[in-house]
Amino acid sequence: MIISVASGKGGTGKTTVATNMASALGRGVRLLDCDVEEPNAHLFLNPVLGQAEEVTTFIPEIDDELCTGCKKCAEICRFRALAVVAGKVLVFPELCHSCGGCMEVCEEGAVLDGNRILGTVESGSAGNVLFSHGRLRVGEAMSPPLIEKVRSINENNGITIIDAPPGTSCPVIAAIKGADFVLMVTEPTPFGLHDLKLGVEAVKTLGIPCGLVINRSDIGDDGVREYAAKEDIPVLLEIPFDRKIAEAYSVGKLIIEVRPEWADKFRDLYNRIEILARC
Amino acid sequence: MRELVIISGKGGTGKTCLTAAFASLAENNVLCDADVDAANLHLLMNPKVRKRTDFMGGSIAEIRSADCSECGRCLELCKFAAISEEFVVDPISCEGCGVCVDLCPEQAIDFPVQKCGEWYISDTRHGAMVHAKLGIAEENSGKLVSLVRQQAKTLAEEKGNDLILTDGPPGIGCPVIASIGGASGLVIVVEPTVSGLHDMSRVADLAVHFKIPGLICVNKYDLNTEMTMEIEAFAEKRNMRVVGRVPFDPLFTRAMIQGKNILEYQGNSDTADRVREVWDAIMQSPSMNLMGLKDFSTVIK
Ligand code: SF4
Ligand code: SF4
Numbered sequence A: 001m002i003i004s005v006a007s008g009k010g011g012t013g014k015t016t017v018a019t020n021m022a023s024a025l026g027r028g029v030r031l032l033d034c035d036v037e038e039p040n041a042h043l044f045l046n047p048v049l050g051q052a053e054e055v056t057t058f059i060p061e062i063d064d065e066l067c068t069g070c071k072k073c074a075e076i077c078r079f080r081a082l083a084v085v086a087g088k089v090l091v092f093p094e095l096c097h098s099c100g101g102c103m104e105v106c107e108e109g110a111v112l113d114g115n116r117i118l119g120t121v122e123s124g125s126a127g128n129v130l131f132s133h134g135r136l137r138v139g140e141a142m143s144p145p146l147i148e149k150v151r152s153i154n155e156n157n158g159i160t161i162i163d164a165p166p167g168t169s170c171p172v173i174a175a176i177k178g179a180d181f182v183l184m185v186t187e188p189t190p191f192g193l194h195d196l197k198l199g200v201e202a203v204k205t206l207g208i209p210c211g212l213v214i215n216r217s218d219i220g221d222d223g224v225r226e227y228a229a230k231e232d233i234p235v236l237l238e239i240p241f242d243r244k245i246a247e248a249y250s251v252g253k254l255i256i257e258v259r260p261e262w263a264d265k266f267r268d269l270y271n272r273i274e275i276l277a278r279c
Numbered sequence B: 001m002r003e004l005v006i007i008s009g010k011g012g013t014g015k016t017c018l019t020a021a022f023a024s025l026a027e028n029n030v031l032c033d034a035d036v037d038a039a040n041l042h043l044l045m046n047p048k049v050r051k052r053t054d055f056m057g058g059s060i061a062e063i064r065s066a067d068c069s070e071c072g073r074c075l076e077l078c079k080f081a082a083i084s085e086e087f088v089v090d091p092i093s094c095e096g097c098g099v100c101v102d103l104c105p106e107q108a109i110d111f112p113v114q115k116c117g118e119w120y121i122s123d124t125r126h127g128a129m130v131h132a133k134l135g136i137a138e139e140n141s142g143k144l145v146s147l148v149r150q151q152a153k154t155l156a157e158e159k160g161n162d163l164i165l166t167d168g169p170p171g172i173g174c175p176v177i178a179s180i181g182g183a184s185g186l187v188i189v190v191e192p193t194v195s196g197l198h199d200m201s202r203v204a205d206l207a208v209h210f211k212i213p214g215l216i217c218v219n220k221y222d223l224n225t226e227m228t229m230e231i232e233a234f235a236e237k238r239n240m241r242v243v244g245r246v247p248f249d250p251l252f253t254r255a256m257i258q259g260k261n262i263l264e265y266q267g268n269s270d271t272a273d274r275v276r277e278v279w280d281a282i283m284q285s286p287s288m289n290l291m292g293l294k295d296f297s298t299v300i301k
């Protein structure tokens, strides 16, 4: 069972929901923090992490001795990562999408297997929750391959909870594709509603069932609830604004640590998801 | 020409609400919404679209099954697992590298250019605005961000405006990199939480990487004053100027529901005053006065 926790808009409490649900369920749960640009889940779960593993991607390295300057590699490159100047190939590593086209077309064997560091992946455990996250290298633009790497760690066949990045473009798709259920977290404001609609559209293109958590549910208006009713998206949990929760959050504490009665609500949230994902 | 980009690292820190308020205070400026993935600024600006243009992004492969001999070459070539065993391309997975297109022995693969979104030039009550909408599940958000910024710059030049106010995207990846390159200054809006501090330090690294001066504004500072001080100390250590603190105030949400910024909604509130102070501090910072423009006029007076 793979549940991706997503939100069109950032800062709605996606990480809060993912970490509290993981912690309330406990044993056999794996949490994958795929928000690799700004991973935060570890700040709340304080996992003991093993060695950071570097994740790299292919980029061409040109052997000048073998290269004849024929330009075939530059011609196939759709991303302008290669240029031939005065018979020499220049590589712009940050533009390369690792498609391998240049290596494929070079007849001289002059394109060698080089690499660029995308970021790191770390794994460990927080109590009985298995934990992994990715961390994009600062200055690196391409997060999807790193997200895929974090997701590939998932060898367990129990419950996997994915903390997805915000937005609706390629990194989010990489984090929700193939999930059994997408849990959208939003707040009941015009910004929240606007971005929720985009998020729901993205989930629909992938054909995954989804449900809603409304955070800070008593600040704002009724737009989100009306939309959910109209679109037939079940509201699975509402979390009212509570200064004690906000303060706990600010120092990296879980809701279930300061308000233990919420542990049952998060377990119940999971049970409802399981039923919805099955049918 | 100066461009001030407002970013946050972490989403939901109140960046757009502050940008909208700054739009009320800025003079002679063009607005630019570079958060093309989840644009929000228009919800507070009620823009009248004057010009709408399609954004054509990359191409996507399409196999013509009638011409395909099912030789399997494309499957072997595609590094993005975008082609199924039945030789159908999944448009969401296709990266648009064109390698299969060029190397298919039957030339059975088309490569049509895709419409990836739209961008707009609009009028608002606080001046012209350039904004965009990226299609759902699209790539190329970085390209669209660069385009929107470029258009804002052209527009400002035409109109003789000397300031561009840009609402940036969250994160530190491709759209953020595209939104800060060449900017005069960054305002990083942080909330006083462990995640806020963590994400801000990553954005600060990015600012250093691209050599752009960063200014720090702590929003909702009273949710945790200790953390606020920690953030300010961190900023100082990283040589970033702190331009002020704004309290947690439900007025921001109420104003948002009315489609207004906080200055328009309740301009005489304490919070509105704090926002004005932050704006003054930004405009007096050295990074916004590289050409001495602001100081110069006061000197003349
Ligand atoms: S295809 Fe090979 S030989 Fe030709 S320019 Fe590129 S690297 Fe050199
Ligand atoms: S791997 Fe693809 S994107 Fe990278 S340089 Fe070669 S052809 Fe260009």
Ligand code: SF4
Pocket (backbone or CB within 6 Å): B063, B067, B068, B069, B070, B071, B072, B073, B074, B075, B087, B103, B104, B105, B106, B107, B108, B109
């Ligand atoms: S390479 Fe061309 S002919 Fe071969 S399977 Fe692919 S589309 Fe068909």
Ligand code: SF4
Pocket (backbone or CB within 6 Å): A099, B060, B061, B077, B078, B079, B080, B081, B082, B083, B089, B093, B094, B095, B096, B097, B098, B099, B100, B101
């Ligand atoms: S264009 Fe590139 S990514 Fe798309 S199907 Fe062809 S080889 Fe795969």
